[in-house]
Every structure is written in structure tokens, then in C-alpha cells.
Amino acid sequence: MSTAIDFPSLFSPLDLGSVKLKNRIFSSGHDTVMVHDGEVTDQLVAYHRARAEGGAGLIVMQVAGIHETARYTSHVLMITDDSCIPGYRRLAEVVHEHDCKLISQIFHPGREIMESQDGALPVALAPSAVPNERFHVMPRALSIGLIEEIVAGYASGAVRLKKAGLDGVEITASHGYLPAQFLNPNLNLRDDRYGGSLDNRMRMLRDTVAAVREAVGPDFVVGVRVSADERTFDGTDAGEILEMCRTLDEDGHVDYINVTEGTSASQSGSTHIVAPMTYEAAYTAPSAARIKKEVSVPVLVAGRINQPHEAETVLSTGQADACAMTRALICDPDLPVKAETRRVDEIRACIACNQACIGHFHMGYPISCIQRPETGRELQFGKLTPATTSKKVMIVGGGPAGMKAAAVAAQRGHDVTLYEAEGRVGGQVLLAERLPHRAEFGGAVTNLLAEIQRSGVVVKTRVRVDTDLVEQEAPDVIVVATGATPYRPALELDDALPVFDAWDVVKTGAADLPKGRIVIADWRCDWTGLGVAEMIARSGGRKVTLCVNGNAAGETLQQYTRNAMLGAAFEANVEIVTNVRLYGADDDTVYLQNTLTSQPVLVDDVAGLVLALGHRQEDGLFHALEQTGAVVHAIGDCMSPRTVEEATLEGLRVASRI
Missing domain, CATH: 3.40.50.720 (NAD(P)-binding Rossmann-like Domain)
Known part of the structure; x- marks a missing residue:
């Protein structure tokens, strides 16, 4: 059946260096937590097999550490010796059976260390001793000798992946990881050949790309992933990132540039690593378009592209050459074949809740999907x-x-x-x-x-x-x-203060609430308390105090979703009181108790109380x-x-x- 009428751009082939992709749908690099002792597992093979069977044209695998100091989590793949080759070879063979190409990210996090390997904190490395705000890491400045050793590690790791039968590698210079740290003048304070001018700050990445290309030869794909906009207070200027892309293109060693946004280094920037539903579909495409105008190699893009018509629009308008549909493929690995065979209505659309995909990763569990729990459990429920x-x-x-x-x-x-x-x-x-x-x-x-x-x-x-x-x-x-x-526990309440259940407020809106200060007692610390708080605060004539039974509002939510909701609550002027439990209320006062000290906490001049105390x-x-x-x-x-x-x-x- 012809597909040209529906998605002609999406299902057209694409030359990516020495390989040809059958379509322009790809799964971008994302940690799966399906790794054991740094090596590929049966679970990881089954996970990627499902996406290859489902029709993806390209799978970019999760990061692979190229140096012992690159172990940013306890479950990172490592390519520092030849023991990695059999696992990668098995994976490549399975993916290639379905005419899907396989590329691996090659990686060093620099100062972006998320976890310890054994409980003791490692020594993190970076261009300069500038601390990380999100993980509170103070790194050690790299010596020139160690920089050269790491560059060599990228090259030797790429060779191992080529021996394993993969189609290429993608150097991860996005999201504030080591190559991006060298580029950023706020993080790179060096006065040697790797610091100072833009040319010097680009040197580490250019040396890496050149070393990888020399090691693998012309018949192996080499790409680079960049954050076109780091979206943080101390990020690299977007103009310098654009100039870096121009330079990489002119050097002639890269086959494509993969564009994303955000940085791991800050709370605001990290939200864009896996943007929640707060952000509109394909919101990063304009960034990709700016880079595409300046380079000759194909430009790939990632950022909330969930449906084939969204991807088709990005491609047909010339903003990019291929679209990452990563969470969409986590939610429905058969999305490509459904779109190609005109079964679009059967696609299970990702809702960007982030709960079981990136949320599982942050908790150290294999990723899945709240809509499709078969994901990550392919060995048990795949068929x-x-x-x-x-x-x-x-x-x-x-x-x-x-x-x-x-x-x-x-x-x-x-x-x-x-x-x-x-x-x-x-x-x-x-x-x-x-x-x-x-x-x-x-x-x-x-x-x-x-x-x-x-x-x-x-x-x-x-x-x-x-x-x-x-x-x-x-x-x-x-x-x-x-x-x-x-659930409503035993509380000391009288009839003078109006009391509402959060469910009722959500159903009817804030219109039935009195004007004035509204207190929300939030036991679960999830979407209910934060969402109702913003809803009421934006209704007009009401001031909201959200009292949570935890260290933070939304603490049970995935952190990017929580950060987006907390930011919205802050903008709506919601006051948040943490570590309190509800005790009771009278005509205009809500009585709470600090959960750490048992001391009383009173909120006065209250017009109404909303209960979000969980469920029975x-x-x-x-x-x-x-x-x-x-x-x-x-x-x-x-x-x-x-x-x-x-x-x-x-x-x-x-x-x-x-």
C-alpha cells in the first residue's frame, strides 16, 4: 500500500554518512537501566528488538562510557575493553534483522555525576573546578594528559563498536556533558590551549571527532549531539553553539548533527532533557532549523515529537532531516509500521507524563510506560x-x-x-x-x-x-x-470553616470556593495538591497556601514534571509550607503539626480548607x-x-x- 499521501517525508529514505535509513523515525539515546556490570543484557536486546520490529529506521543506543571516570550511574554501559563486543554484536544482529540501523552514543559526563558506584562519592572531572548546581558536585580540573587520554578513549571505544557490527557512533556533546563543559566559558576557566577563545574551547570536541574519524575510517557513521539552547542561567551562548556546529561541518568529519535542548547541570535546564507535557509538541524544531541552515550534513531533532503528523510537519517544512520519537516508541514501539500502513488511529500516543520512562531511570529501575507496561518487560510480556x-x-x-x-x-x-x-x-x-x-x-x-x-x-x-x-x-x-x-481521617473540625475534597474542586472548578485564603492539606505530595493549588490560585480573588506532608510539594512526581509544576505554582504565587500534617480547623484557622518536631503550625485568616489526603x-x-x-x-x-x-x-x- 502506498504511503506517499499520508507521510511522504517521514517514510522517505535518508542517507546518513555511509548508511541509508529506510525512514526518518529514530529512537534517540536514552538510559534504559537494562545493563548489568556495564554490559548488554537479554532484557536490553529484547527492548530494542521490539522497536526495530515496530519499524524504526534508526536506534541510537544509550550512552557508553569511554573512560573509567565516565561512570555517571551505577548502570552505565562501558566500552573501555573488548569484553563489551559480544553483547553489542548480539544486539546489532537482532536490530539489523529488521532493516533498522544501530548507532551508540559514546560519552563522558564530566562533572555530571548522578550516582556513586558503591556508596562512596567518586572524584568528578571537568575542564575547571566549577561546581554543579543540580547534583552539588565540585569537580577536579582535568590535566592535559588526562584530556588526551579521554580523547583516545572515545576513539578506542568507537573502534570496539565498529568491530561489534554497529553502524556508527554519536559523540554526546549535549546536555552539559564533558564536551559541552569545555565549550561553556562559565565552566571552562582554563588558560591553556583548551580554554579562553572559542577556538580553544571547541578544541576538545574537535580533537575527539577527528580522533574517532581517523580510528573508524570513512565507512562508519560519526555524529554529534548538541544542545542548541541549554536553557539555563549560565549556559553557553546559543550563537557559540551554532558556530561550533558550523566548524564541525567544515572540518568534514561528522555525518550528522543531532539537535536537542537543555542541560543536566541545573533544575531548569534538566527539565528539557525529557520535557513534560507542559511543553508543546516539537518545540525544539526551530532550534534544529537554525542549525540546519548553517550546515551541509543532515540534522536530526528530538523534543516532544509524539505523533507521525508532527514529525511530518517538521520534516516537510525543512526544519530537520529526521525526528526522534523516543517516548512515542516507548509508549508504542509499533508506531512506525502503524503510520506506514495507515493505522494511525491505532497508535498509542505518549502523554509525556514521564512517570515510568525517565522516572524509572531516576529511581534506578528499568524503564517502562504507564500506558504500556509491556515496555521493559518484553521478555515476560512481549508476545x-x-x-x-x-x-x-x-x-x-x-x-x-x-x-x-x-x-x-x-x-x-x-x-x-x-x-x-x-x-x-x-x-x-x-x-x-x-x-x-x-x-x-x-x-x-x-x-x-x-x-x-x-x-x-x-x-x-x-x-x-x-x-x-x-x-x-x-x-x-x-x-x-x-x-x-x-480518604478523610479523624480531624478536629467545626462547621464554621468550609471544607472541600480535592476531587470535588477538580470536578467543579474553584467557583464554589469562598474568596480569600484557601489552605490545601496535601498528604500524598503528588499532582493533586500542586495542580489544585495552581487551579485555585489562578481563579482570581484567592490566595493559596499548600501545606504538604513531605519535604517538598510534588516530591512523589518525576522530577522534571515536578519542576514544571513547581515553577507554575511559584508563578501563580502559591505559598508552600512543607513537613506538616493536618490536625484540625476552626472558623478561620487551620491547625497543623510539624512532622519533624511535632510543634504546632497555624495558618490564620483562612476562608476555606481543601483536603488532598489520599484515598481509601x-x-x-x-x-x-x-x-x-x-x-x-x-x-x-x-x-x-x-x-x-x-x-x-x-x-x-x-x-x-x-
């Missing part, structure tokens, strides 16, 4: 096993847990009916999408609803299931996903059905109130066993 016997399955509850269970059970061949008490399926996602900057979160429901409809699940809304209905329907298996309701599982039906001897499973918040991630994962697990 659904058809059911040996078709069963009648009743799913009670149409939140993410119930919807995922219904879709998977139906795909395996069961006869599935989903019952939802409300008029719409979606559960708490329908609340989350109403908050400021969170509308895209509703895509999780849109995607799951499309899956269950395609799978043939019968959906019955406005039906409250009880034991009589279960007896009447006589299912073989019941999956209870009845969710949770707001709704498990009555589950326990009642257990007593009948029925085959019944409980999943999601019905088991214990958590997040969409746990809900979909448990739906997958249970439905895979039925």
Missing part, C-alpha cells in the same frame, strides 16, 4: 499467549486497571464485558486531565478506550455491580477494579465475592491506592494469567 479456553470474563470498574485487563483478556481470546458505574470510563484520569497543563493526561483513557473497542470488549456504563448481578451473569472469572475514594480502596465487592467462592481478582486502587502505572501493570498481569 501475548492465546488462551487455551475462552472464558466469560467480567471486569468491574472502568479505570485504567479495568480497561487494561479487559483489553489484554479480550486480545487473548476471552469473552469480556466491562462494567462502569459512572457514565464514562476513565477513573481518576478524568480528574487529572482537568488540572492546569495536564489535559494531555486524558490521552491515557483515549488510548485504552480505543484498545478495548478494537479488542471487542463489551462496555456497559452506569451499571453498579453487586453480587446479585454477578450471580445473574455467571462469569467464569471476575476482575474487580473498583478503585478508591477520597473500594474493596467491598471483592471481599463479598471472595465469600461466594467465585474466581475473583482485585487489581489497581481496589487493592491499594497508587497510580496509573500500577493499575495498568496489574491489569496486564492478571489478564495474562486468565
Whole structure:
């Protein structure tokens, strides 16, 4: 079937140095936490196989350390000796089976050290002894001898990857890592040949590129990744970054430039490493376009490109030559083949929540996706096993847990009916999408609803299931996903101060709240408290004090999402009080207790109190059905109130066993 009408640019081939890409969709380098002892694992092979099978034209692998001092996490791939070659060779063979090209990032973090290897902090290296704001690292200035040793490490590492059968390497000079630190005059204070003038500050990267090219020869792709705008208070001037790209192009050693934005070095800059849904689609494309106008080699771009039509626009308008759709491929590895075969409506769109992808990485766990828990678990759930016997399955509850269970059970061949008490399926996602900057979160429901409809699940809304209905329907298996309701502990309250549940505020907006100071008591420290705080603060006539039962508002959120929400709350003039628990309230005072000292904390002149104190599982039906001897499973918040991630994962697990 011809695809030219739909996405002619996206599915046109691209020459990248010595290789030809079958299309212009690529997965950019991202840490997967699927590494053991610095080497490729079966889990990592299965993860990349899924994206190659799904039709990606190029996979750029996560960073590979080129020197012992490059171990920026405890789970980084290392290419410092030949022991790495067999693992990379196995991965390359698997990816190449699907006409997908494979490139690896080669890397030194400089001062951007995230973790210790064994609990003791390492000595971080940088051009000069200038501290890192985000990780609070004071580095040691590199000697010229060590700089030369690191440059040689890039070259020898590239040779090993070529021996392993990869198609190329990408030198990571983006996000404030070592080559970018040399370029930045605020970080590079040297007075030798590597510091001072722009030419000197570019020397380390130019030497690296030249050394790599000489080592690997002309028939191996060499690319460079750059941050066109570091988006931080002490970043390199964008004009100098552009000049660096011109110089690299003129030197003639690079085959492409991969453009992104942000830096690891600061809270504001790091948000752009994996931008949350606060930022619009393809927002980095103009930066790529500026560089593309100045260089002759292909320019690749990354930055919230989630859908094929977004990528097509970037390409057809000449802003870039290929588009990273990394999180989109984490969410749906079959996106390319679906787009190419005109099944765009089947694509599971990424919502940029960051929870299980970069969020898992920051916690040291293999990455996944809240919408697609199969990601990262390909060895266990990569291929659904058809059911040996078709069963009648009743799913009670149409939140993410119930919807995922219904879709998977139906795909395996069961006869599935989903019952939802409300008029719409979606559960708490329908609340989350109403908050400021969170509308895209509703895509999780849109995607799951499309899956269950395609799978043939019968959906019955406005039906409250009880034991009589279960007896009447006589299912073989019941999956209870009845969710949770707001939790309200015993509090000393009187009737003088209006008290609201956060759910009700989200449903109806702030119009029903009194004018004046509104206190939000936030136990969970997640999107609810921060989102409701901004919503109320922007409603007019109200001052918001957000009182959180933790060290920081939003502390349970992935840090880039949290930083974006905290920034928005600050701009909305939300006052935040940390480390407090709610005790009670009277006519105009809210009484709290410091969680560290137990001392009282009072907020006066209060007009209303909003409770965001977590949720209690709704498990009555589950326990009642257990007593009948029925085959019944409980999943999601019905088991214990958590997040969409746990809900979909448990739906997958249970439905895979039925």
C-alpha cells in the first residue's frame, strides 16, 4: 500500500554518512537501566528488538562510557575493553534483522555525576573546578594528559563498536556533558590551549571527532549531539553553539548533527532533557532549523515529537532531516509500521507524563510506560499467549486497571464485558486531565478506550455491580477494579470553616470556593495538591497556601514534571509550607503539626480548607465475592491506592494469567 499521501517525508529514505535509513523515525539515546556490570543484557536486546520490529529506521543506543571516570550511574554501559563486543554484536544482529540501523552514543559526563558506584562519592572531572548546581558536585580540573587520554578513549571505544557490527557512533556533546563543559566559558576557566577563545574551547570536541574519524575510517557513521539552547542561567551562548556546529561541518568529519535542548547541570535546564507535557509538541524544531541552515550534513531533532503528523510537519517544512520519537516508541514501539500502513488511529500516543520512562531511570529501575507496561518487560510480556479456553470474563470498574485487563483478556481470546458505574470510563484520569497543563493526561483513557473497542470488549456504563448481578451473569472469572475514594481521617473540625475534597474542586472548578485564603492539606505530595493549588490560585480573588506532608510539594512526581509544576505554582504565587500534617480547623484557622518536631503550625485568616489526603480502596465487592467462592481478582486502587502505572501493570498481569 502506498504511503506517499499520508507521510511522504517521514517514510522517505535518508542517507546518513555511509548508511541509508529506510525512514526518518529514530529512537534517540536514552538510559534504559537494562545493563548489568556495564554490559548488554537479554532484557536490553529484547527492548530494542521490539522497536526495530515496530519499524524504526534508526536506534541510537544509550550512552557508553569511554573512560573509567565516565561512570555517571551505577548502570552505565562501558566500552573501555573488548569484553563489551559480544553483547553489542548480539544486539546489532537482532536490530539489523529488521532493516533498522544501530548507532551508540559514546560519552563522558564530566562533572555530571548522578550516582556513586558503591556508596562512596567518586572524584568528578571537568575542564575547571566549577561546581554543579543540580547534583552539588565540585569537580577536579582535568590535566592535559588526562584530556588526551579521554580523547583516545572515545576513539578506542568507537573502534570496539565498529568491530561489534554497529553502524556508527554519536559523540554526546549535549546536555552539559564533558564536551559541552569545555565549550561553556562559565565552566571552562582554563588558560591553556583548551580554554579562553572559542577556538580553544571547541578544541576538545574537535580533537575527539577527528580522533574517532581517523580510528573508524570513512565507512562508519560519526555524529554529534548538541544542545542548541541549554536553557539555563549560565549556559553557553546559543550563537557559540551554532558556530561550533558550523566548524564541525567544515572540518568534514561528522555525518550528522543531532539537535536537542537543555542541560543536566541545573533544575531548569534538566527539565528539557525529557520535557513534560507542559511543553508543546516539537518545540525544539526551530532550534534544529537554525542549525540546519548553517550546515551541509543532515540534522536530526528530538523534543516532544509524539505523533507521525508532527514529525511530518517538521520534516516537510525543512526544519530537520529526521525526528526522534523516543517516548512515542516507548509508549508504542509499533508506531512506525502503524503510520506506514495507515493505522494511525491505532497508535498509542505518549502523554509525556514521564512517570515510568525517565522516572524509572531516576529511581534506578528499568524503564517502562504507564500506558504500556509491556515496555521493559518484553521478555515476560512481549508476545501475548492465546488462551487455551475462552472464558466469560467480567471486569468491574472502568479505570485504567479495568480497561487494561479487559483489553489484554479480550486480545487473548476471552469473552469480556466491562462494567462502569459512572457514565464514562476513565477513573481518576478524568480528574487529572482537568488540572492546569495536564489535559494531555486524558490521552491515557483515549488510548485504552480505543484498545478495548478494537479488542471487542463489551462496555456497559452506569451499571453498579453487586453480587446479585454477578450471580445473574455467571462469569467464569471476575476482575474487580473498583478503585478508591477520597480518604478523610479523624480531624478536629467545626462547621464554621468550609471544607472541600480535592476531587470535588477538580470536578467543579474553584467557583464554589469562598474568596480569600484557601489552605490545601496535601498528604500524598503528588499532582493533586500542586495542580489544585495552581487551579485555585489562578481563579482570581484567592490566595493559596499548600501545606504538604513531605519535604517538598510534588516530591512523589518525576522530577522534571515536578519542576514544571513547581515553577507554575511559584508563578501563580502559591505559598508552600512543607513537613506538616493536618490536625484540625476552626472558623478561620487551620491547625497543623510539624512532622519533624511535632510543634504546632497555624495558618490564620483562612476562608476555606481543601483536603488532598489520599484515598481509601473500594474493596467491598471483592471481599463479598471472595465469600461466594467465585474466581475473583482485585487489581489497581481496589487493592491499594497508587497510580496509573500500577493499575495498568496489574491489569496486564492478571489478564495474562486468565
